[in-house]
Amino acid sequence: MSDALTDDRDIFARTAPLSGAIWRDGLLAAASWGVAAALTYAMPDVITWGATDLFALLTAIGAAFFLAAALVVPRLSRDAATLRHYGPWFIAIGIWFALWELTTAKLGWLPKPFFSPPQGLLHVYVTDWDRLLICVAYTARLWGLGFFSGIAVGFAAGVALGWSKRFAYWGMPVLKLIGPVPASAWIPCTFFLFPTTFHASIFLVALASGIPVAILTAAGVEQVNRAYYDVARTLGANNRYLIYRIAIPASLPNVFVGLFMGLYYSFAVLVVAEMLGAKFGLGWYLQFNTAYSAYANVYAALIVMALICAGLVRLLFSLRNRLLDWQKGIL
């Protein structure tokens, strides 16, 4: 009897302050998504384009999800911090969908073929997903080979440039000269230098990602506080130790700045790299569909690319946070 009583009180204590509470942003998100769904479903299309009903259905499901979340989230034992954090974004996306829908398919203010309503993009994903997937795989291979070889060479070159005066004397001017050269300018000589166009493409991606890494690593190594070297030398460190255990860790914050820049540049250069006779790939897909004015396909591929890039940035951030743990509180 008394047990039951305490149990009751516990439950009461846990839920009482929250009972009746609602995740307000969730509710607003449900509203904005609901409006988008209703608009899409109820208004006639001025421009018919693809999967209108499917898009209405998906946004309605989104609205239902946020409605449920608005009610459930306050009652969860652990608080859904990430979900809450992005609440305002969910609302904004709903509003964005509604406006997008209105200005394109429903009112026709933004004309075909340059703009596509959301259902136009959805239609691309529904009908062309297999080709997109193959393109993602091809791009992943090209990007992976180019990016990783680029940053490896760039990092090694950067350390050498930052460490050795003689290396810097010859290397820095060269690096500064080739740094700003646009990737497309390399195409003629890559054709000559590399056995296949695939190798040439890899080279372009590697160059785009390697140069910022090299420049920032060099700057980082050069800026290392000399006192660290003095301390290490009195403690018996040899040159090897000074490079690997002092210069490199001390310049790692800079290296990461270079890696972020290299990541962005490598994505920007994909289109050019895949101009060199590639048969598949997101960059190729973009060009191919631009040529046919299939802008919905272009937007659809751009979104995929942006999402992949954002995911990689995120990965890089978590790697940085792990490696630069010691910086917390300094920055």
Add this chain to the structure above:
Amino acid sequence: MALAHDPAFNDRTSDGAAAGASSIALDFRALSHRFSLPDRVLPVLDHITLSVAPGEFVALLGPSGCGKSTLLRLAAGLESPSAGTVTENGRPIAGPDPDRILVFQEATLFPWLTVRKNIASGLEARGLLKSHGHRIDDVLKRVRLEGFADAYPHQLSGGMAQRVAIARALVNDPKLLLLDEPFGKLDSLTRLSLQKELLQLWKASGFTALLVTHDVEEALLLADRVIVFSDRPARIVAEVAVTKAHPRRRDDADLVQLRQQLLTQLGVSADV
């Protein structure tokens, strides 16, 4: 004590002579040093001649900017003198060596390493971490930072960082310890206890010690000999032997008198 009497660590002094084996005789002969600045030459040390016997504890006093830190850098082998020589046991000092360790005026901890790894860095650089890693806990205890082994330098106070820097030197069991105002940033209580620790350690392991300080009392409490430098370029203006046996009391009549004498030599009135 475990630190000082670790026979394994001292096996590099295989000649086995008792007293002087784990210490160094340091000789500065007509040592002058200047720095070339963009617009002029800055003379910093002027004909310094000073012999430090193996196992001796010498304190250096002098006005700010006169060249004390520079003298220690020369002894550590981080810099080579413009004129004159610095020798250890008769051999010219050509470069840094873990037998001669300098504790810098600034703690200069490696910010990317934890306290423990900072202290371990000397052993690691010489490949001694496996065999002598246990010493790290000893020195951590000595500087009272057992609880902070896994902290990063930015989480330490200035005084704690300085203690880590001292521990980072001590763990290598140096034969010559060069200390550049090591207690300058510490509160007076920690300073007292660390002075005592240093003294015990010095007695136990018998290294040669060269201590730069701006604290006349500290010099008199610790050193066998106190050297007073002039303003830049530094010359030796006074040399005082402190023969009083340890433990010394700061209110000891002889020491008080010496203190007055030294303060006068430094150009400071004693009754501030």
